[in-house]
Amino acid sequence: MNTSGNRLYSVVISLIVALGGFLLGFDSAVISGATPFYKGFFGLPTGSWLIGLSVSAIILGAIGGNIVAGPLADRFGRKPVLIVTAFLFGFCALGCALAQDVYFFIIARVIGGLGVGMAILVAPMFIAETSPRKLRGLLVTFNQLNIVLGISIAYFSNYYIQRTVTDTAVNWRWMLGVGLIPALVYFILLFFVPESPRWLVRQGREAGALAVLRRVGGEEHAQTELSEIKASLESSAGAHSGTSLGQVFSKQMKTVMIIGFGIAFFQQITGINAIFYYAPMIFEMAGGGKDAAFMQASILGLTNLVMTLVAMALIDRLGRRPLLIIGACGLTVALVLAGAAFRSGSYTLTDSGLSVVRQEIAKSAGEGNADQVASALSGMKGI
Template sequence: MASTTRKTWFIAFIVSLGGFLYGFDAAIISGVMNYVTPEFDLSTSEQGWVPSSPLFAAMFAMLISGRASDILGRKKMLLIIAFTYALSALLSAYATGFHMLWIARMIGGIAFGAALVIAPVYIAEVSSAEARGKLVSIQQLNIVLGFFAAFLSNYYINNAFTSESTSFLTNANVWRFMLAVELLPALLYFILLFFVPRSPRWLFIQERDAEAVEVLTNIHGTQKGTLAASTIVKSLSEARKNKNKIQFKGLFKKPLRFVLTVGIGLGILQQITGINAVYYYATSIFKQTGIGTDAAFASGILLSLTTVLFTFVAIFLIDKMGRRPLLLVGVGGIAISMLLCGYGFQKATYAITEEKLMTLEPSIQEKLQYLTSKEYNNDIDFKNEMLTALGSQVYTNNEGAILEAATRMNPTLVLMGILGFIACFAFSLGPVMWVMLSELFPNRYRGLAIGFVGFLNGLSSWLVTQAFPWELVTWGNAITFYIYGVIALVGFFVFLKILPETKGKSLEELEKDLIKP
C-alpha cells in the first residue's frame, strides 16, 4: 500500500507541474513590469495587457482543452502543453518590443489555461476517493511553489543588478533573464511527463479496457485496481445506454443545472476576489506602501512563502475537514483581509519634505522642488501631480523611490491584509475550487464542463488583471481593495447557502448524489 501511495503522489506531482509553470509565469511578471514599463514606455492599458494577455488566451484554451483531452487523451495534451510553455519562455525573453512580448506571453497563456483544466481532471481520474482531495490539491501546491520560485528568482536577479555585482545586467536586459529562467522547469516538465500513464477513465471511455485495468492495478494494486475498474465500467455502461452524443447544450439541462451553478460560482469567485491582481502586481502593490523597490521585491518572497505554507494546510485538512468548511472559513478571511488593505490605504497621506526630497535623484529634485509644501490625502491626486511634474516614463522608473520618500502610512496594515488574503486563499478558494470541479461533474461531461467553467474562470481572471492598473489610477488604492473585500463577503453568504460537501465519495457515487433526473 505504501508503494502504491508513493506512486500516486509521484504521478500527481508530475502532472501538476503545469501549475508550477503557471505560478512561475504569474509571479515573474510582477518583477519584469518594473523594467519593461519604462523601457517600452507602456501606457496604463499596455501595463495591464502585458500581465493579462496570457489570461486572455488561457480562457479560450480552457474552453476547448477539456473537450480536446477527451478526444486526444489527457497525457498527449499535457505533452503539448509542456512544449508550448518552453516556446513561450524562449520568445518572451527575446521580445524586441511590446507586441512581441504580449504575443509570446499569450502562447504561454494557451499552455497554462489548458494545464489548469486537464491536470485536476487527470489526477481525479487516477486517485482513490479517500485521497482525491489532497492529490488534486497538489496542483495548487505546485502553483504556489511556482510563485515562490519566481519571487525568489526575481529577488536575486534584481539584487544582482542593483548591487552592481554583475557587469552584464542592465536596465535593458535584466527582465529578459527573469523571463528566461522559466525555460528550465518547462523542459523538465516535458521530460517527466513521459513517466506517467494515460488516464484509466479516459481509456475506459475509449473502450481500451485491458490497458485501463493495467493502469489501475499498477497504481492502486490488484485488489483496489480491480474494484475501481468494475465500478467505472458499470457507470460507463449505464451512461452508454443513453445514445445521445455529448453536446454543449447538455450542460444546461436540468440534471446538471445544480452542479453547473456551483461550478460557475466557484470559478468566478476564485478570481474576482483579486488573487491575480495581487500576484501579478505584488511588487507594485508593496511599492504603493512606500517601503521602497528593494523591500517590495523582498516582500514578494514573504508573500509566496505564506502561500506555500498554507497550501500545505489545505492538503492536510481537505480530506479530513472537508471542502465546504475550508472554503467558507477561507472566503470569510479573504473578505476581512481585503477590507483591512482598503483601510490601510485610506489612512495614507503623501508629502515630499525638503529632507525627503534630497534622497531623490538631482534631476527629480529640481522638478519637484515646488511641491515640498503640499500634502495629499489620497494617492490619486499625488500621482497625478507627479505625472504632471515628471512625465510618465520618469515617474514610473522612479516610482518606488518617490513613494518611499512621500508616503505616510502604516505599511504593516497592508502587509497583514495581503498576507492574510494570500493565506486564506491558499487553503480555500485556491485548491478547493479545482478539487470540487474535478468531482462535481459526471464522467461523460467532466472535460467539457470543466472547460466551460475554466473559460469563465479565465475570463474573470483576465478582466481583474487587465483592469487593476486602471482601477488604481481611477479609483485609488483604498476603493479598489474595498471592492474586492465586499465581493468576497457576498460570495461567503452565497456559498453558505448552496455549497455541497463532496469528500470521501468516489466520482461515481458523487454522480448519483448530485446529478438529479
C-alpha cells in the same frame, strides 16, 4: 503485491503531472516582477493599456485553453495534451525572454495562457483518473499545492534576480526566461508517465488500462477499478444521450448553477489576482523601496503557500463551507485595510531622519559648522 511500491509509483506520477500546476502558478506570478522593468524597455508609459494587456494576456489564452482542453484530451488522450502544455509553457518563457517588442511579448503570453488553461483542466483530471481511491483525494491536492508553490517560487526568483542582475534592460528577461527550466523538466518527465486508464478503456484498450491499474494499485485494485470505469462510462454515455444544454439551465439546476458560478466568480472578482499580478509595484507605491517591495512580494507568496497547507489540513475537519466563509471574511478585511492604507497614507520627515541626512551631506572640513547651522534652522520651526 508490493503495496508500498504501488503507492510510491502513484505518488511519483502524480507529482510529475502536478508540475503543470507549478508552471501555471509560476507563469501567473513571475510577470509581477518583470513588469516594472520591461515597461521601460518597451517604452510604455505608466497607465498604458498595453501594460495591462501584457499582464492579462495569459488569462486571455487560458480561456481558449479551457475551451479546447476537454475535447483534445478526450480525442488524443490526457498525456499528449499535457506534453503540449509543457511545450507551450516553454515557448512562453523563451518567447517573453527574447521579445524585442511588446506585441510579440503579448503573443508569447497568450500562447503560454493556452498552456495554463489546458493544464488547469487536464492535470487534475489525469491524477484523479490514475490514482488509487485511497490516495486520490490527497494526490489531487498536489496540483493545487503546486500552483501556490509556483507562485511563491516565482516571487523569490524575481527577488533574487533583481538583486543579482543589476542591468534593468535584461533582468526582466532572466525573470521570465528561468521558467524554461521547469518547462523542459516537465516536458521530459511526461514521456515516462502512462496514459490515463479511463481514456484507454474509452478507446477499447482494456489491456493497456489494466496494466496501468496494476502498476498503481495491484491486481485486486486493477480488476475492481476496471469494472467501475466501464460502468461509469456506460452510465455517462446514457446520461449524455438524454441531456441537453437547456436542462443544465433548468429550474431544477438553477440553485446549483448559481452557487457554483457564484463561488468561482466572486473568488476572482475580489481583486486578489490583481495583487498577485502587480505585487512588487503595489508595495513600492505603498512607500517601500524596490528591494523591499520584491521581498514583501516574496512574503506574500510564502503566506499564500502556508495558508494553503493550513486549509488542506483543516478542510476535512472543519468542512468546506466554514473555510470559505473564514477565507472570504479575511479577504474582505485585508482588502479594506489595503485600500484604507493607500487613502490615508502620508509621509513626513522627522528630526531624527533629517539629522542623518545632514551628517551625510556635510562631509567636509566645516561639517561641524554646517551641522550647527542646520540644527539652528531646524529649531526655528518652534517659532
